[in-house]
Amino acid sequence: MAPDVLLLPGWQNSDPAHWQSRWEALHGDRRVEQHDWMRPLRGDWSAQLEEAVLAANGPVVLVAHSLGCILVAAWAAHSRNTHRVQFALLVAPGxxxxDDLRQMIPGWAPIVRTPLPFPSCLVAADNDVYCAADRSRQLAADWGARLVDAGPRGHLNSDSGLGDWPEGRALLPPILKD
Structure with a gap:
């Protein structure tokens, strides 16, 4: 059985031109909807992810962007359902x-640094304004994720001009590649 792909956008959601929205339209991936995209609460967002994992028909693959990456780490540290996750693609963690981001999005620091209990890959640009390259490398090491350097592509969002981002899709488990 092919796993369900759960899309975990970051703060303010992913707009229609974002690669996550494009993957949703192209591949039928399922976005985990949050109650409040503008004022994210870690406990609320974790509960929504837990419900989405439990609602899946089988294993899941998590595809997170920005705050969604921080959500995966926070959720994995307390969930009893991490065994259902086959893989996590973590893109451009914030x-x-x-200080500036902690004030804009309170309640998410400190970042959970526990190794993830499932295979993962963290993709980061070397010029992301929301996370310095050395911080991305450290998060990848802390989480036990394979690190992929995306080069100078910014926050790997709509402004990065990734389109359908086939390079990102190629990082998913082989059963999902179309």
């Missing part, structure tokens, strides 16, 4: 321990 450094919510940085």
């Amino acid at each position: 450094d919510l321990e940085r």
